[in-house]
Every structure is written in structure tokens, then in C-alpha cells.
Amino acid sequence: MKDPRFFQNIRPEELADTYATPLYVYNERVFRTRCREMKNLVTYPNFTVHYSVKANSNLTLLKIAREEGLHVDAMSPGEIYVEEKAGFLPEEIFYISNNVSIEEMAYAVERGICVSLDSISQLRRFAAHFPGASVSLRINTGIGAGHSEKVVTGGKKTKFAIPEDQLNEAVKICREASLRLKALNQHIGSFFLDGEIYLEGVKALLAAAEKVPGLELIDLGGGFGMPYDEKTQKRLDLSSLGRSLDQLFADFSKKYAALYPESNGKEISFAIEPGRYISAESCVLLGRVHAIKENAGHLYCGTDIGFNVLMRPVLYDSYHKIETWPVRENAPVLSYTVVGNICESGDILAKDRELPQMEENDLVIVCDAGAYGYSMASNYNNRLRPAEVLIGEDDQVRLIRRRDTLEDLVRGFES
Numbered sequence: 001m002k003d004p005r006f007f008q009n010i011r012p013e014e015l016a017d018t019y020a021t022p023l024y025v026y027n028e029r030v031f032r033t034r035c036r037e038m039k040n041l042v043t044y045p046n047f048t049v050h051y052s053v054k055a056n057s058n059l060t061l062l063k064i065a066r067e068e069g070l071h072v073d074a075m076s077p078g079e080i081y082v083e084e085k086a087g088f089l090p091e092e093i094f095y096i097s098n099n100v101s102i103e104e105m106a107y108a109v110e111r112g113i114c115v116s117l118d119s120i121s122q123l124r125r126f127a128a129h130f131p132g133a134s135v136s137l138r139i140n141t142g143i144g145a146g147h148s149e150k151v152v153t154g155g156k157k158t159k160f161a162i163p164e165d166q167l168n169e170a171v172k173i174c175r176e177a178s179l180r181l182k183a184l185n186q187h188i189g190s191f192f193l194d195g196e197i198y199l200e201g202v203k204a205l206l207a208a209a210e211k212v213p214g215l216e217l218i219d220l221g222g223g224f225g226m227p228y229d230e231k232t233q234k235r236l237d238l239s240s241l242g243r244s245l246d247q248l249f250a251d252f253s254k255k256y257a258a259l260y261p262e263s264n265g266k267e268i269s270f271a272i273e274p275g276r277y278i279s280a281e282s283c284v285l286l287g288r289v290h291a292i293k294e295n296a297g298h299l300y301c302g303t304d305i306g307f308n309v310l311m312r313p314v315l316y317d318s319y320h321k322i323e324t325w326p327v328r329e330n331a332p333v334l335s336y337t338v339v340g341n342i343c344e345s346g347d348i349l350a351k352d353r354e355l356p357q358m359e360e361n362d363l364v365i366v367c368d369a370g371a372y373g374y375s376m377a378s379n380y381n382n383r384l385r386p387a388e389v390l391i392g393e394d395d396q397v398r399l400i401r402r403r404d405t406l407e408d409l410v411r412g413f414e415s
């Protein structure tokens, strides 16, 4: 939660009692603020934010992002489908494909959505099936970043993108198949708090782009981080990063226009693909304490937040700040291992965490859960995925996704 205004005078237990736990609680004001911060990152006029909806694709949030003037990226036909439902137009969607079938490519092409290809192999297949279509090439300039090895997507150890030394070959394939190569894109990985590494990636991509004629768009990728742990992490300095990007954009666009006068002075467009930055801080996850127990000197706080609800701590060893409710002044602080209700010992939300003494039926409030939270939730152990509610700017609470029902668990089975 961190900011006490998050709940806007609504008591967490009121939400928990009304909607049951676990419960994803979003704050519209925070979500809109983050959209605006990204939109205003630079002053360069031809700049678009492609919200990376893999972080959170709740339909209501997507509609809000669209109201805020954001466009979206997509990683699958499913994401495209939901984005269309939220009202995004084909030209507002950028399909960043990875190892996809011809049918998946066709799903985007038939809708007039630009497809980014990320290997020579996929590009050849695309060219054979869709000559004349518009494409982007995802380039690996050798630079990577991320909060875990699992989300570093640039550099030597990654399945993503066309290595820069294969760019000439890729351009040749596009030319031969009359593909309209209109964009280059990259994504160095997920999570940086120091803009320097991002800028390094941008410079490398721009250097590669100078060699490619006819470009209309350069998409620099996402990865913008936010502090999960305010004690050890500093907020990303957006104004300094924005100023540096502005300078790079202005210099590049002048240089590119001089290199390729056939573009008739049309300024090149730039885009970024933030996911986490937009949605992470707009959400807390409420859970209920069902058991407190001690085993071999370890104190366990047993909650209903299993890794089917929030996977990040188990998947990446990620830290999420945890607060407790009710707030008990003067309660002793104890070291808890906070766990869920799933069948594996690894089902741990936080290890040896100093928290005020808790009792059964208390609530835990898991902070910054809005990115890669619900979107990674599953029905493992046949548990029901939780509901999502939104605290609106008008202080009203709205259910924006219902909890799964038991019937949902057997949907799709032959009877």
C-alpha cells in the first residue's frame, strides 16, 4: 500500500468482507497517474506508449489506458482479442510475436495489425505467407537488463530477437518478399531503476536503425521499474531519462532525415512498451490469515494467498512489501514466514519477514501486486482465481472481474 491514501477512506476489512479474499484491489487514480507519467515521458511529438498488457489485461483497466491515450502491445491472439474488446483499433495494437504459428500470424495480419518478427526463421515463414504485409523486426543489440535472469531478453542468453549481425539478412528477406519494413523494436528485459542501461540499449538500437531505410517507427521496449522495497530501491528518475531520450530522438530524427531524404521530412515515431510501471503500484492484494504456527523455530503465517494467486515470489524470488490489518499499535514485531494454501513447501510469499504480531482472521495487504499478479494467476490445486475490484476516482468500489466459480473449473470438459 505504502501510500495511506490508497484505500480512499474505504476500510480494507469492508472490501474483504464484501468481496471475500484473496482479492485484488486497484486504485484508478494511481493507474491513471502512471499512464500519464509514461505519456509525458518526453516532449518529442511523435511518441506513443504501447502499454504492455501482459502485466495486467483486465478489461476495465485496458479501457482506462485507452482513455488515457495509450496504445498496446500484444504477445498472443488472446491479448489482441481482449484489446479489441477494450476498443483498441488495429493501428493501436503492435503484435510482438515469438515462435508463433502461421495461424497466429494470420490472426494479426487479417486485422491489419503490424507484426514484429523475432527470428530469420519466423521472418521467412511470414514472408512466404504474407508478401506485401507490414512488419517490424525485433533486434537484439546485445544489451540486457532485468530483475531476474528469467526476464532478461537482450544479450547472449535469450531466445528473443534477431541478433544484430543478422539484421542485413533480415532486411534483404523483407525486400525480396516486398514486405513493408516499417519498424524496428527491442525489449532489453523487465525491470530497471537506473535509466543508463535503457539508454545504452536505445543508442545501440538507433545505431542499427541508421542502416535501415524506410522506417516509420522505432519501439524501444519496456522494463521501467518501480520500487517494490522503498528501503533499498530508489524511484526511477523519469525526468532525467526523458530529457536524455528527447535529445536522442531529436538527433536521430535529424540524422535519419538527412540519410534518407525520400522520407520527405516526415519525422520518425518512437514508442515505449511499459507494463509493470503502469499497473504494479495501482494494486494491493488482500489475503486472510487462517493459521499461525511454529515449526522448528520458524513462525508461519498461513494465508489464502497461494502461488496460484500471486506467483512472483515463487517464480522469481520477488519481494513484495506486506502490511497487516488491523493496525495494532505497540504489537511486538515477530519474524514470520508468510505462506499460502497450496500443496508445495515452496508456496512462500515472504520468508522471515518482520511483521507486527498477527492473529487468525487478520488481513495481509500485499503491496504493488498489479503487474504480473492476476495475469499469472492460475487454477492450480483447483483453486478459484480471485475477484478484482477498482476503487474509482469517485470513491466508489466496482467489481471489475468476478471470482471464478466452481463451475468454471469444469468448463470445457466433455460431459
Ligand SMILES: Cc1ncc(COP(=O)(O)O)c(C=O)c1O
Residues within 6 Å of the ligand: 052, 054, 055, 073, 096, 153, 187, 189, 190, 191, 221, 222, 223, 224, 273, 274, 275, 276, 277, 371
Ligand atoms: C516485448 C515486451 N515488451 C514489454 C514488456 C513489458 O515489460 P515491463 O513490464 O517490465 O515494462 C515485456 C515483458 O515481458 C515484453 O516481453
